[in-house]
Amino acid sequence: MSLRLSILPALLSLSLLASTGQAEDAVKHTNYTIALAGLPLANAHFQTRKDGQRYSIDAQIASTGVGEFLADTKAEMLSAGAVSDGQLKPDEFRFRYKYGKRVRSFETRFEDGNVVSTIAEPAHKKRKGWVEVRPEDLKPVTDPVAGLILPVSTDPCRSVIAVYDGEARLDLKLERKGEQKFATEGFRGDAVVCSIRYEPKSGYRRGHRDVDYVRKLKTMEIWFAKAATLRVYAPVFLSIPTKYGTLTVTATRFDG
Secondary structure, three states: OOOOOOHHHHHHHHOOOOOOOOOOEEEEEEEEEEEEOOEEEEEEEEEEEEEOOEEEEEEEEEEOOHHHHHOOEEEEEEEEEEEEOOEEEEEEEEEEEEEOOEEEEEEEEEEOOEEEEEEEEOOOOOOOOEEOOOHHHHOOOEOOOHHHOEEOOOOOOOOEEEEEOOOOEEEEEEEEEEEEEEEEEOEEEEEEEEEEEEEEEEOEEOOOHHHHHHHHOOOOEEEEEEEOOOOEEEEEEEEEEEOOEEEEEEEOEOOO
């Protein structure tokens, strides 16, 4: 899977999880916008369920506007698991995408924070320079959806988050930059601003230009706001500089 179809959708998904419900048992529907240089690329719809100490997050992302002219793109993601002290601990992650005529799907199972199985269909054709995923890379890790939902008792700009998306293993390195005002439907207040760096570990092709480009970026940002009802920090904004303008993902509704 190329970086564009793996790492970037993963990064996008991290910033799309704004709502986790206001009641012990709840279902929430939220919508988001993804844009490049201010031009709409995709819309996203998330359905979040919380039932006691269990959660599930279903996501549907589809190209729109300019994005429809670039390629017909659709993605579906599911993260499900337990809620413990405000932190999401996945035991299942599914990711399926369609990019033009290409379709791939991934299913990963977790146990106690470690990957116990993963299936990719069709299997990736490993070219020269492919960095194999080692057993030690898969413990402990989280999925790219649950990884950035953090307890309010922690600093959201914590140092390193280990992520596995079903094929690629990467570290997200965060560092606090300050605070910014943020307002959207359901929320108005301060957001914590973190710089975010991408560090590939395995499950990618060494020397791939997209991987190298994102790895060298030093100006990516992610903003967190408090979802007080569940006592977590969740991302509300992400910006990624690209050669064609800044890619942004913005929460258009956030239940703070």
